[in-house]
Amino acid sequence: MKRKVTKAIFPVAGLGTRFLPATKSIPKEIMTLVDRPLIQYAIDEARAAGIKEFIFVTSRGKSALEDYFDHSPVLEQELRKKGKDELLETLKNTNMDSGAIAYIRQHKALGLGHAVWCARRLMQNEPFAVILPDDVIAAEKPCLQQMVEAYEETGGSMVAAMEVPKDKVSAYGVLDVKEDMGSIVSVNGMVEKPAPGTEPSNLAVIGRYILSPNVMRNLNKKKTGAGGEIQLTDAIAEEINQDRGVYGFRFRGQRYDCGSKAGFLQATVAFGLAREDLRDELGAYLDEMVASRRAAE
Numbered sequence: 001m002k003r004k005v006t007k008a009i010f011p012v013a014g015l016g017t018r019f020l021p022a023t024k025s026i027p028k029e030i031m032t033l034v035d036r037p038l039i040q041y042a043i044d045e046a047r048a049a050g051i052k053e054f055i056f057v058t059s060r061g062k063s064a065l066e067d068y069f070d071h072s073p074v075l076e077q078e079l080r081k082k083g084k085d086e087l088l089e090t091l092k093n094t095n096m097d098s099g100a101i102a103y104i105r106q107h108k109a110l111g112l113g114h115a116v117w118c119a120r121r122l123m124q125n126e127p128f129a130v131i132l133p134d135d136v137i138a139a140e141k142p143c144l145q146q147m148v149e150a151y152e153e154t155g156g157s158m159v160a161a162m163e164v165p166k167d168k169v170s171a172y173g174v175l176d177v178k179e180d181m182g183s184i185v186s187v188n189g190m191v192e193k194p195a196p197g198t199e200p201s202n203l204a205v206i207g208r209y210i211l212s213p214n215v216m217r218n219l220n221k222k223k224t225g226a227g228g229e230i231q232l233t234d235a236i237a238e239e240i241n242q243d244r245g246v247y248g249f250r251f252r253g254q255r256y257d258c259g260s261k262a263g264f265l266q267a268t269v270a271f272g273l274a275r276e277d278l279r280d281e282l283g284a285y286l287d288e289m290v291a292s293r294r295a296a297e
């Protein structure tokens with residue numbers, strides 16, 4: 001019988017060097033798209049997928065992230081006094097039930113696989129989700145929820161996957177496809193950051209995973225991979241050698257790479273335009289910008 005997925009790991013212990021100097025003092029995950037930090041989008045997606053326990057793998061300098069999920073009695077009292085019910089409602093989503101959230105420390109950024117392994121003691125023998133908050137996915141049905149539904153059919157381990165242009169694929173974990181069944185593909189192998197020209201396909205892994213408990217056991221071996229880091233991709237690929245099913249899932253939605261500056265700016269524009277209260281003003285400004293750029297060419 002397949003177990004329900006109720007725990008999610010959020011690895012947020014990376015250095016975020018692409019956003020220096022900002023990330024010198026604020027965690028990347030607290031940076032905002034419009035008015036909500038990246039981490040809020042990730043939490044909302046996890047909740048929609050039925051996740052009940054939220055495990056953060058953090059590091060030095062991430063205390064703003066921990067504070068974000070606390071109640072803020074002074075602020076709440078003030079808003080109540082002023083009758084700002086809508087804002088109070090917004091704040092509700094930022095609070096976590098006692099015991100629903102745990103923080104584990106990764107002492108050194110040894111790689112994504114190592115970050116996930118740091119949470120091993122909070123896991124029983126159960127499947128678990130991994131969400132990278134810097135991949136933000138706009139979708140009618142949240143991506144992890146789509147995956148949980150697909151996982152109910154496949155079992156095994158599942159990674160979110162998307163087609164990327166040939167010249168970009170070597171920046172990702174890449175799937176070697178065994179059988180393409182449309183939204184679900186079965187996988188023969190996975191390579192992290194293949195050298196250009198050696199990639200097995202252009203189907204890349206992005207930051208959503210549902211993993212079998214055995215992946216955690218594979219991570220126990222702590223083998224270093226691409227870039228000298230302990231790679232999650234390698235521990236999942238090992239599942240295939242051990243005759244366990246690994247699947248890629250082509251999600252429906254638009255993914256933004258908010259770990260990169262260009263991706264973050266694109267997401268800001270897209271989420272701004274999606275907001276009723278901003279759409280007209282922002283849209284008019286963008287039209288003006290584009291027109292003046294064209295005129296200057």
Ligand code: UTP
Nearest residue numbers: 011012013014015016017018109110111112115
């Ligand atoms: P990235 O590759 O984006 O690294 O990590 P980064 O440190 O966040 O950012 P840059 O490249 O220096 O700008 C992908 C995800 O894995 C987590 C990161 O926090 C991010 O969510 N991660 C990575 C860890 O938690 N620990 C690690 O050792 C490495």
